[in-house]
Amino acid sequence: MAVFTTAGSMQDGVYRPILRPRRGEMAALAHLTPTEATRVMPILELDEGTGLLPLIRELPPRTGALAVDFGDVPDPVDPLVAPSLDLAEALAASGVAMLPVLRAHESRRRLAAHGLAARMHLRRAVLRLQPHTDAANPAQADVLVDRMLRGAGLEVEEVDLLIDLAETACVAHADRFEEQLRRILRWARSRPWRTVSVASGAMPPNLDDLPTDRPVTIDRHDARVWARIGEPGIGYADYGVTSPVRRRGVQRHRQLPTLRYTAEHNWWIYRWSRRGGRSDDRCHDLCRTLVTSPHWPAAGARFSWGDAEIARRARIAHGAGSAASWMSWSTSHHIAHVLQSLRAG
Numbered sequence: 001m002a003v004f005t006t007a008g009s010m011q012d013g014v015y016r017p018i019l020r021p022r023r024g025e026m027a028a029l030a031h032l033t034p035t036e037a038t039r040v041m042p043i044l045e046l047d048e049g050t051g052l053l054p055l056i057r058e059l060p061p062r063t064g065a066l067a068v069d070f071g072d073v074p075d076p077v078d079p080l081v082a083p084s085l086d087l088a089e090a091l092a093a094s095g096v097a098m099l100p101v102l103r104a105h106e107s108r109r110r111l112a113a114h115g116l117a118a119r120m121h122l123r124r125a126v127l128r129l130q131p132h133t134d135a136a137n138p139a140q141a142d143v144l145v146d147r148m149l150r151g152a153g154l155e156v157e158e159v160d161l162l163i164d165l166a167e168t169a170c171v172a173h174a175d176r177f178e179e180q181l182r183r184i185l186r187w188a189r190s191r192p193w194r195t196v197s198v199a200s201g202a203m204p205p206n207l208d209d210l211p212t213d214r215p216v217t218i219d220r221h222d223a224r225v226w227a228r229i230g231e232p233g234i235g236y237a238d239y240g241v242t243s244p245v246r247r248r249g250v251q252r253h254r255q256l257p258t259l260r261y262t263a264e265h266n267w268w269i270y271r272w273s274r275r276g277g278r279s280d281d282r283c284h285d286l287c288r289t290l291v292t293s294p295h296w297p298a299a300g301a302r303f304s305w306g307d308a309e310i311a312r313r314a315r316i317a318h319g320a321g322s323a324a325s326w327m328s329w330s331t332s333h334h335i336a337h338v339l340q341s342l343r344a345g
Helices: 023-030 052-058 083-093 108-119 138-152 171-188 221-229 279-291 305-315 323-344
Strands: 016-019 043-047 065-072 097-102 125-129 159-167 195-201 216-219 235-238 258-262 266-271
Touching (some): 023 323, 065 083, 065 125, 083 097, 097 138, 108 125, 108 138, 138 171, 258 323
Parallel strands (some): 016 235, 065 097, 159 195
Antiparallel strands (some): 216 266
16 A cells, blocks of 8 residues: 555554444454455444444454444443443453444543553554544644554554544535545654544435435535545545434334445435335335346455345345344445445555
8 A cells, every 4th residue: 555654654454434333234344355454443322322242243254354433422420430431341252353433532541541442462553533523733733643652552653543534424524524634644644653544424424314216316515525635645435325413302103114325426216105005015115126236246246245235125025124134234344345446545
């Protein structure tokens, strides 16, 4: 890969999707091929309701390392309890190394625990910087980063910098973030980060208002921002096929069969209500429509595990799956598509 022009940083060729540790996303990770698994470093976003033991049980068997973001997990009342250390120890027992994610708003106690967790295996961490909320200028960014590294007891060479632009929902957002990103990258060149990656997300948080029974396109503004940077050695990250904006509350209505199918510049959203009330029939019709579309890959079912599952449902009107299944097939195809694009680039 091309050398990033800082005092030692390199882009390691690894794709870093920011994912929530739900059944769908974890199933997609579990079905990565051995080659794909070496090129994907998932960043799992935990929240207060995420159980640690179920997370460990859901991990793919070939997982060697993963990054975990505890930013939405409150500090425990007991000062002796450190979630990142507890998870790092549990993962180490399973042969998995954990990279803690350092966040700007985390306490000194949390940063110290992250540093201990990082030193448990690889002595590596991810520093996730959201410029629009964390720092208004380079001077503020310097102060912030120094505090985070000092709190964790880590050197900059041991840290992967993730510049997270969050939501790029429209062309205006993308254009504004592109200019902002160039300024941030000029700042980033002053330090020898282990790697530098850029993340953003363009998937809407709610698809319920989209038309049904025909594919609808949504632009991948996040991918376009990264492609237009033109900087050598900048790694790619995104939010998979989900939105950076979390939907709060419980979804009460029954979800229609839905696929979020990644193409080069857009997603094809399939939400299917026709063919009567049976979910099996609706999913069968959706998948048949997708596999006969122009954006079905030339490799067909061999493109990814998710594509194989879609092709199987197109052949037989049995086994519609669930919302978790549809998310897993969509995520599997997305990861394969991103990896193919990065190889081609």
